[in-house]
Amino acid sequence: MSDKVAVLVAGSWGTALANVLAANELDVHIWSRSPEQVLEINEQHTNSRYLPGMALSSHLKATADMKEAVTGAAAVLIAAPSSAMREVCRQLKTCIEEDSIVIHATKGFETESLKRMSTVISEEISRNESSIVVLSGPSHAEEVIRQCPTTVVVASGDQKAAETAQDLFMNAYFRVYTNRDMIGVELAGALKNIIALGAGMSDGLGFGDNAKAALLTRGLAEISRIGVEMGANPLTFAGLAGVGDLVVTATSKHSRNWRAGFMLGEGKPLDEVLSSMGMVVEGIRTTKAAYAFSEKFGVQMPIANQLYHVLFEQRDPRNAVEALMGRNPKTEMETMPLQTWEQWHT
Numbered sequence: 001m002s003d004k005v006a007v008l009v010a011g012s013w014g015t016a017l018a019n020v021l022a023a024n025e026l027d028v029h030i031w032s033r034s035p036e037q038v039l040e041i042n043e044q045h046t047n048s049r050y051l052p053g054m055a056l057s058s059h060l061k062a063t064a065d066m067k068e069a070v071t072g073a074a075a076v077l078i079a080a081p082s083s084a085m086r087e088v089c090r091q092l093k094t095c096i097e098e099d100s101i102v103i104h105a106t107k108g109f110e111t112e113s114l115k116r117m118s119t120v121i122s123e124e125i126s127r128n129e130s131s132i133v134v135l136s137g138p139s140h141a142e143e144v145i146r147q148c149p150t151t152v153v154v155a156s157g158d159q160k161a162a163e164t165a166q167d168l169f170m171n172a173y174f175r176v177y178t179n180r181d182m183i184g185v186e187l188a189g190a191l192k193n194i195i196a197l198g199a200g201m202s203d204g205l206g207f208g209d210n211a212k213a214a215l216l217t218r219g220l221a222e223i224s225r226i227g228v229e230m231g232a233n234p235l236t237f238a239g240l241a242g243v244g245d246l247v248v249t250a251t252s253k254h255s256r257n258w259r260a261g262f263m264l265g266e267g268k269p270l271d272e273v274l275s276s277m278g279m280v281v282e283g284i285r286t287t288k289a290a291y292a293f294s295e296k297f298g299v300q301m302p303i304a305n306q307l308y309h310v311l312f313e314q315r316d317p318r319n320a321v322e323a324l325m326g327r328n329p330k331t332e333m334e335t336m337p338l339q340t341w342e343q344w345h346t
């Protein structure tokens with residue numbers, strides 16, 4: 001197998017993951033649509049817009065020519081925002097090698113079609129969806145680039161492809177587990193961003209740790225409910241892509257979703273919040289998708305639904321909290337996904 005790996009695109013996550021691969025002495029070629037960014041990565045070994053103050057491996061090569069990045073690569077890692085995935089894959093289709101494995105690290109949905117990222121990729125590059133690998137888990141780019149200990153999961157319907165991805169990324173500070181529940185890992189990674197927005201909003205409103213714990217726990221319950229309905233293994237939500245990523249995103253100041261939620265909780269309007277971020281905040285689009293999933297599958301997602309009203313219908317966040325707290329009394333167990341591990345396996 002060639003030791004060349006291509007990474008598409010050079011945002012925070014693509015750059016941090018490319019740096020892990022370069023640390024593993026692979027021949028890493030990162031593609032960016034920005035010639036200025038390519039020049040900066042190649043000459044100064046930095047990506048100051050997305051990872052300010054951090055030095056990148058001098059072995060990392062950048063190019064604005066996707067064909068050059070992808071030709072001869074054993075693996076292609078895509079870390080594009082969900083909104084750009086289809087467009088990036090349309091370009092990739094024209095140059096990808098037949099036998100290179102495709103890994104994606106994007107946490108979101110195509111909002112118009114409600115498709116998962118592996119579906120979008122497989123449609124565009126004409127590959128079987130089960131051959132795609134998704135990389136997810138609690139992993140802020142800002143900490144991965146500093147080589148802080150990090151654990152992630154790679155999931156695929158093709159165990160061999162998942163193991164290849166595991167081998168490519170695994171090192172002393174980046175530990176990789178495999179999982180065969182690609183649907184669950186994709187859903188968990190995307191949906192936790194909604195709860196992180198809510199947790200930020202709760203903090204911005206001045207609420208305390210009780211409210212945050214409630215959001216995380218009840219958030220995980222609704223993510224698991226919809227996930228199981230959409231074909232996921234319920235245990236995936238107890239793993240790195242589920243509770244692991246939920247905790248890190250809903251409690252870390254590195255999180256763009258938490259930060260956006262915090263500003264919204266402080267009363268700033270959505271357009272002002274988004275223009276001040278300068279980076280992708282996937283949870284906004286994902287809230288729209290979750291609202292549609294909740295209707296489509298008839299699954300209650302009270303937190304996502306209230307966030308939808310706040311984000312897109314100008315509901316006051318305090319009214320959203322009142323609506324959540326004032327719902328009909330329930331038993332806790334009736335709100336949990338019913339399938340067990342054994343049922344999922346039959």
Ligand SMILES: NC(=O)C1=CN([C@@H]2O[C@H](COP(=O)(O)OP(=O)(O)OC[C@H]3O[C@@H](n4cnc5c(N)ncnc54)[C@H](O)[C@@H]3O)[C@@H](O)[C@H]2O)C=CC1
Pocket residue numbers: 009010011012013014033050079080081082084087088105106107108139140141142278279280282
């Ligand atoms: N930053 C992080 O710590 C992590 C991010 N992710 C996920 O990775 C994905 C990407 O996020 P980030 O890298 O953080 O975003 P970012 O905002 O840091 O960078 C986005 C990059 O995408 C490029 N881009 C946007 N539209 C494009 C297009 N049409 N064609 C080519 N390039 C385009 C931008 O130029 C920029 O380089 C998201 O789904 C995010 O949820 C997942 C785990 C960690």
Ligand SMILES: O=C(CO)COP(=O)(O)O
Pocket residue numbers: 107137138139140141193196245248249254255256257258280281282
């Ligand atoms: O998914 C992430 C960490 O695992 C990154 O979250 P944010 O997009 O909120 O920064």
